[in-house]
Amino acid sequence: MKKRVVTAFTSAALLAGLIAGCTAPGDGGKGSSPGGTAPSPDEGSLAKKLRMVNYSSNFDKMNVNGFAYNLIKQKFNVDIELLPIPNDVNARKDAIFLKIASGEIPNTWSDLRFPDYNKLVREGAVAEIPEELLQKYAPKYMAWLKKHLGDDPFKYTRRDGKNYSMPIIWTLGPTQRVLGIRQDWLDKVGITKKPETLDELENALRKFRNDDPDGNGKKDTYGLTGRSDSLEQIFTSVFGAFGVYPGAFYEENGKIVRGDVQPGAKQALTVLNKWYTEDLLDPEFVLNKSTNVEDKVVSGKVGMVQDSWWRFLPREAFFSGLLHDKTKENNPNAKWTLLAGPKGPDGKQGMTQGNPIISSGVQFGKPLEKNRELMIRYIQIAEERSFNPQFYESLVYGEKGKTYRVTESGDFEYIPPYDKEEERIKFGIGEAYGTSFNDYDMQAPYATKSNLRQMRKDAEAVAKGKYDILAAVDMPEYFEVKDRLDQMTLKNYVDFIIGKRPVGQFDQFVDEWKKAGGAKTMEVAQREYDKTMKK
CATH class of the missing domain: 3.40.190.10 (Periplasmic binding protein-like II)
Incomplete structure (x- = not known):
């Protein structure tokens, strides 16, 4: 009996799955x-x-x-x-x-x-x-x-x-994450200079907690929130101030290191423990998931958060705009300023970024x-x-003069009734039919309104940091222990931050990490880096 050939198309990056086979x-x-x-x-x-x-x-x-x-x-x-x-x-x-x-x-x-x-x-x-x-x-x-x-x-x-x-x-990916800070809160508490160092950021955190930045007469705001379910999201801007990047393998002087267990991580955890003890961090970061963080930011409970730069811009600047637009719905005066992260004592700055190879x-x-x-x-x-x-333009916008027009400034606009999604669905056009691969230079005229292009360009230039350069490399020995090592690291990071485990035991944690498979992992990582990346 002849086998039935099945075609599956599963890419989120390819959006609509137009061409499956x-x-x-x-x-x-x-x-x-x-x-x-x-x-x-x-x-x-x-x-x-x-x-x-x-x-x-x-x-x-x-x-x-x-x-x-x-x-x-x-x-x-x-x-x-x-x-x-x-x-x-x-x-x-x-x-x-x-x-x-x-x-x-x-x-x-x-x-x-x-x-x-x-x-x-x-x-x-x-x-x-x-x-x-x-x-x-x-x-x-x-x-x-x-x-x-x-x-x-x-x-x-x-x-x-x-x-x-x-x-x-x-x-x-490599220039994705930034630290977003409520500019209107900085103005309200009298901070006239963007916080650029750890000390300046700490001062802003203290004022965001104690000086009623939302003006409701209550002490119900926090400076910084985050998540504890991801090494890439657990306050990595503070780690970056000490030149380390949790969740990532990266190269230093020809040698592969893992940010999770670098000495600078101990310094970052010491700072975070201090901030937590002084009630400057959102104490619920231990339980937060992505949606919890968004809710707190949008509702005005926190004034700083690490996220993708485009989420702090209007939607018409680059697709998303989630934090910008929804925050403004609750407070029309809300404004964001973006930072690569605070500078540490040696001028280091950044956070864990994303590998451009996002999938196979x-x-x-x-x-x-x-x-x-x-x-x-x-x-x-x-x-x-x-x-x-x-x-691409035809797939997304349809027929020029019927479903869309190009304005004098070069922007693309749907013509009514196609400005309504239900009408675009019936006609068979829209973002769901968009590009298969992420050539953002090609997409720029369609993705960003002309009056927001400089804003987008400025935002894109903010991010700094390093990403996991081995994320796409075949390392079966590492993948066998990855989840165990990640969970061990996250648990200990949280314990260090909230004081459940003294930060002075960081070196002991590193030894535990090595014995749990970390030592072998570093051998494998170096071997694969030498074999794959140095060619």
């Missing part, structure tokens, strides 16, 4: 081109109509017979079927693994974490994607990769000499090694959607 009617996904051979002259041709099965986590906002899909159908000579897939990253992963385990290997999937990617590669479920194929059919994609990752962009996804992925990179990227199922035509069509569509601004 194509199968020629009746061929069962088998194809005829043997894997590993050079493309036939006609393999890149669009003459043959292919059938596409698209899975979307935005299923309720998509219209398979609408404008954007019809553009893709016509331009790439495809038929399209649309199916839903869970939005939750773990549920999507489970759906992929279930299909593979049942023998119905999907044509393509994306955004798996690297341990899952490594597992599927080792099990032989993933098709090789020859680099020369991408050079031929996705030259703009390749240029973009090399611009941000160097001349060997596949060093993170190559396994045993073969590449199995189209990497998705997030160019904003896009993979193809093993059967596509023998159906090269199918793989090429996917690559062609991804190239066009992501790196042709005119095509």
Whole structure:
């Protein structure tokens, strides 16, 4: 009995899941081109109509017979079927693994974490994607990769000499996180200079706690809040003041170090314990999750928080604007100022940032090694959607003069009734059809209003710090102990901050960390850095 070929498309980065894969009617996904051979002259041709099965986590906002899909159908000579897939990253992963385990290997999937990617590669479920194929059919994609990752962009996804992925990179990651401070609170408590040092920040924290910055006559505000469920989020701006970056492997003088156990972490924890003891930190940081932090910031209970720079800007500056816009709903006078973090005694500054390799990227199922035509069509569509601004513009905005217009200042505006999301959904356009890869330079005219572009540029330039340079490297020995080490570190950090464990026992904690797998981890990290990163 012939196996049914299933196409899964799971990327949050790819938003709508427009292009999940194509199968020629009746061929069962088998194809005829043997894997590993050079493309036939006609393999890149669009003459043959292919059938596409698209899975979307935005299923309720998509219209398979609408404008954007019809553009893709016509331009790439495809038929399209649309199916839903869970939005939750773990549920999507489970759906992929279930299909593979049942023998119905999907044509393509994306955004798996690297341990899952490594597992599927080792099990032989993933098709090789020859680099020369991408050079031929996705030259703009390749240029973009090399611009941000160097001349060997596949060093993170190559396994045993073969590449199995189209990497998705997030160019904003290394300059993502900043410390947002309520400027209107600084004005209210009489601070006329942006706090730039630890001492100046501590002074602001004290005034935010004691001097009624929200003007309600109550002592019900705190200076700084955070989270204790993530090493990258646990007050890393304070750690950065001492030149250490929790949650990250990074290089110092040719040697790999782990920020969690560097001596500077003890100094940072000493400062945080002092602030906690003096009631300057939100005491509920121990219990906070992301939504708790947002609620406290938006409701005006805290005046400083570490987050992505774009969340402190108006939505029309760059997509999100969550903290800016919602804070203003509660207080129209609310204003934010951004800081890379306080400077420490040696002038060090920054916080843990994000690796630009945010996931393992896009993979193809093993059967596509023998159906090269199918793989090429996917690559062609991804190239066009992501790196042709005119095509992107049509998918998101529709027909110029009917669904949108361009203002004298160069801004893009939907024309009523398409300024309402429900009308865009019916017509089949909108952000859900947006780009597959994150070329923010290409997207800039569409993502940011002209009068806010300087604000965005200034905000983008604020962040400093280091990120985990080994996040995308295959280290099975480390992944076996990662969760245990992370939880051990978080628990001890919290205990040090709240005084449950004396900070003087930090060196003892480091010994415990090493014995729990940390020592072996550092050996593996150095080995993989020397093997992968120094080439």
